[in-house]
Amino acid sequence: MIPVYNHEHAIGAVVAAVLARDLPCVLVDDASSPACAAVLDALAEADPQRITLLRHAVNRGKGGAVLTGVRHAAAVGFSHALQIDADGQHCTDDIPRFLQHAAAAPHSLIAGCPQYDDSVPTVRLYARYLTHVWVWINTLSLDIKDSMCGFRVYPLPSLIRLAQRKQLGERMNFDIEVLVRLYWDGVAIVNLPTRVAYPLDGVSHFRAGLDNLLISRLHATLFFGMLWRAPRLLARRLLPRRGAA
Template sequence: MTDLRFHPCIVIPVFNHEHAIGAVVQRLLAHGVPLILVDDGSAAAGARTLDALAATHPSQVTLLRHARNQGKGGAVLTGCRHAHAQGYSHALQIDADGQHETDDVPRFLTQARTTPAEVVVGYPVYDASVPAVRFYARYATHVWVWINTLSLQIRDSMCGFRVYPLAPLVALAQRGALGQRMNFDTDVLVRLYWDGLRMANLPTKVGYPSDGVSHFQLWRDNVLISRMHARLFFGMLWRAPRLLARHWRAR
């Protein structure tokens, strides 16, 4: 029997990952789920690679394109809005650089099918390639997320491997600005939690980019992330009674 509540796709934001995206797409196609690639203003080499992938797999791959780079969050939202308009119920977000374990896609989608109203959030199990400074620096964001949700329900807000129910995500994006760059992954999870969504946390192996390309810009993105935490903190304060009541009801 077809589950009318569950019609998933995979959204991949891509920016100059021409050396990794082909292998990522090939591994994802094996799972039989439609792919939406969002070219976030890639240079010519990256754009050609994406054009070739879309032309080779026209029934499985949709290619959307930003004329200029808008950031990871902007690309994910473009893909998710398109998916929602096309009738998909859920979008699995995965990065283009090969760091995520594509063999985990069925496990994440099975969880999403089982709990379709929840966000399925990957928390990373790192291999030896993770830089120590990146590994330990994540804990500052973890603590702020726990403060800003008054909950431990979000185990890791920075892993870009997750499944969104599209209707609440698109509704959230319509109400106000979300982080458009590396601040997106954390910002959207906290705000979806505020909107009442529960989180299903799943472990997944994570390496560091197979193509050696990282778009994290130390000063710009740290400033954006710091501002995001400050905004979320003040947003949490007036929501605190409701968040605490939700916590106690759950207990």
């Protein structure tokens, strides 16, 4: 499942890599430009048996696109959805390894843990580390190594139940929130190291002002949510976790 917003220069290579693994592909066009929309149309028309193209009439953000994709996947009968970004930053050679871990631990969320090359901006690394610290506080654990990587495999029943009862953030705050809240729900996290580069087409939709504000507000919200869950979270550390690996 690939959320797409104006990545017309990179999406073709990402889709080709997914199809090379003989996997069905759900593309979610988050109200992209006409140029990107045309590329997505061509991809879907070239392989309609394996590519499903879903569209938002207005831009809803990465989280909104992911939720549209996973709801579709669940509705047509899939138990899991592998999420990968459209900009080519993720190592598609690792897809089989992610799926193998999902098969071995079907109730777990398989989360990519980035191993960066020299293309990563230093400021991004510092910002990510600050988020990691807040996630460790808000889960009272070190079980989530990276909460911002968009390369992961979701167990769909757990995610759909969460989305039905909780309005999740639909922008760049989504990847963090969904991981923490699923952890709160008892879903085990399997962290997989994976190479990440920044990005093939040079396009980033991270908005430094608004997205940092949304993420900061999210950390504060999760902190207060953690407080009343603290006894259960601490007790959980003393008990074996279902599906852990």
